[in-house]
Amino acid sequence: MATARGLLIVLSGSIGGISLLVVGFVVGGSLSMSINRQRRDLALMRAAGATPRQVRRTIAIQAAVAATAALAPGIVLGYHLAGRFGGLLVSTGALPAALPLVYSPLSALAATLLLAAVVRGSAWAASLRVSRASVPTALAESRSEPREPSKARTAVGMLLMPASLVLSITPLLIRTEAAVIGPANAALLAVIGLALAGPHLVRTATGALADNLPARISTAAWLAVNNARGYALRTAGAVAAMGMVVTLGLSFTLTQTTIMTARADEAALGLRGVRAITADRLGGVPHGLVSEVRATPGVRAATSIATTTVLTRQLAFGDDAGLQDRTALVLGPDANGVIDLGVAHGSLSDLQGAAIAVDERVGAVGESRDLVMGDGAAVRARVVATYRRALGFGPLIVSRDLAAGHTTTGLAAAILVRPASSGAPEFGALLARWPGTETTETPLITRPGAFPAEVVVNLAVLVVLLGYVLVVVANRLVATTTARREEFRALLRLGTTPGQLRRMLCWEAVLTAGAAAGAGVVLAAVPLTTLSMSFLGRPWPAGPLWLVPACVLLVGVVAWLATVLPARPVYTGGG
Secondary structure: OHHHHHHHHHHHHHHHHHHHHHHHHHHHHHHHHHHHHOHHHHHHHHHOOOOHHHHHHHHHHHHHHHHHHHHHHHHHHHHHHHHHHHHHHHHOOOOOOOOOOOOOHHHHHHHHHHHHHHHHHHHHHHHHHHHHOOHHHHHHOOOOOOOOOOHHHHHHHHHHHHHHHHHHOHHHHOOOHHHHHHHHHHHHHHHHHHHHHHHHHHHHHHHHHHHOOOOOOOHHHHHHHHHHHHOHHHHHHHHHHHHHHHHHHHHHHHHHHHHHHHHHHHHHHHOOOOEEEEOHHHOOEOOOHHHHHHOOOOEEEEEEEEEEEEEEOOOOOHHHOOOEEEEEEEEOHHHHHOOOOOEEEEOHHHOOOOEEEEEOOOOOOOOEEEEEEOOOOEEEEEEEEEEOOHHHHOOEEEEHHHHOOOOOOOOEOEEEEEEOOOOOOOOHHHHHHOOOOEEEOOOHHHOOOOOOHHHHHHHHHHHHHHHHHHHHHHHHHHHHHHHOHHHHHHHHHOOOOHHHHHHHHHHHHHHHHHHHHHHHHHHHHHHHHHHHHHHOOOOOOOOOOOHHHHHHHHHHHHHHHHHOHHHHHHHOOOO
C-alpha cells in the first residue's frame, strides 16, 4: 500500500504538471483570440477614460465568468472519471485493487484553486499589452493585431529555449534512468519558450523568407508568406500549440523506448553467449532441473534466476519514508560464472545468506541495508558486491537464500546456461524428460519489454490532452479564418481569382504546419539526441521513428482542414 501511495504521488505530479501546461496553452490562446476580437471595444474604453487596471479587470472578470460556468460540470465529470481512472490503474497493475479510492471535497477545492490561478494568470498576461497601449495605438490596432511582438515576452522565450539545452545534457552526466528527467523537463521548457518567443521567431523567419522569394513565385505563395509575416502573432499561436503536440508526443514516447532498448542492450552484454531454459507453462522451473542441466555435457555453468519485489526507503514521501518498490533479481553464488554484471567490488560468489549486491553508485561492500520483502517481512542484509550494469539488471540483486520463503511459488523463472567452449550443449533429451520446458537463445531479460504500467497511463493521458489541444487549435484556426472573410472578399474585388485565394490559403496552411512540425521536431531532437548518445552511443533514438512523419502529417492535415475548408464558401461564391 505504501508503494502504491508513492506511485500515486508520482503519477499525479506528472499528469497534473502536463495538464496545467496544456490548460495554460488552451486558456491563454482562447483569451488572446477573444481579446483580439474585442480590441476596438477595449480601445474605446481607453479613449473614454478607462485606466489600464480597469481594462485588465474587465478581461479578468470575463475569464472568471467563463471559468465559473465550466467549473460545476467539470467537477462532476472529474469525480466520475476518477473512478474510471482508478479502474484503469488497477487493470494495468499499477495499483492494487485493495487500495481504496477516496472521494473528498478537497480534490474539487484544489482543482478550483488551480483553475483560478491559471485563468487569472492567463488573463493578466493576455491583457497586459492592450491595457498598457496608448489610446492612439489601441485605436490603430483595433482592426488588426499588434505588428511588433512584445520585447519582454520575446526576451523570456529566447532565454528559456537555451536554458532547456542545459537540462538536455543531463544524460551525458548521469547514466541512470533518473537522467530522463532532464530531457523531459527540457522539452517542456523549450515548448514554453517557443510559445513566448513564437511571434518574434515567426516574424523573423517569414521576413527572411519574404526578402528572398524568387522573382517568379506565384501570387498565392507571395500573399501567404507576407500574411504570415504581417500577422505573426496569429501564426505563432497555431505554430506553438501544434509544435507542443509534436515535441511532447515525440519526446515522451521515444525517451521511453530509448531507455527500454538501452536496458535490453546492457543486459544482452552481460548475458552474451548465454542460453536460457524456461518453463512458463509450469509456472516456473521445477526443482531438480538445475542439477540435471549442470550435468549435461557441454554446460560450463548454470544458475537459476528469478525476480521478486523488494521495498527500499531511499525516497522521502510522507510517513512511509519513501517506500519504493523495486523489481530485484534473485541469484545465488553460482551466478558468478554465468552472468557478467560488470562487478566493481566484491564477488557474486558471496551471494548467500542475507546478502545483496547493489549498483556501485548507491552502495559499497560491507554496508548493511534494511529491506522489506514482497510479503511484508522486514530483513537486514549486507552488501557483498557492487556492479556497473545496473541499467540492464536493476540496482538491486538479492541472494536466493534471502528470497526463500518470501515469494509466491518459490520457483525460479529460468535457468541461465553458459555453454562450454567445446560447443553448444544438446538439451533435446533433457527437455523431453521435463515436459513444459523449452530453451531459447535470447533470455527474456535481454528483450525490450512492454511499457511499465505508469508509463502506459501517462502516455494515455498525454494522448488525450494533446488531442484536445489539436481540437482547440483547429477551432481557433477555423474562427480566425472565418473572421477573415472581409479580407478575402477585398482580395477578390482587387482582382485575385478564387483559385489564387484557395492556393494562398493552402500555402498558409503549409507554412503554419511546416513551422509547427519543424519547431516541434527540433525541440524534441535536442534532448533525444543527448539521451541517445549517452545510452545507445548514437545520435538517433530507438523506437518507432515513423512517429516523426506521422506527427508532421497530423499537424499538416489539421492545419489544412482548419484553414482551407472554412473559407471555401468565399472562394466558391457561396459566402
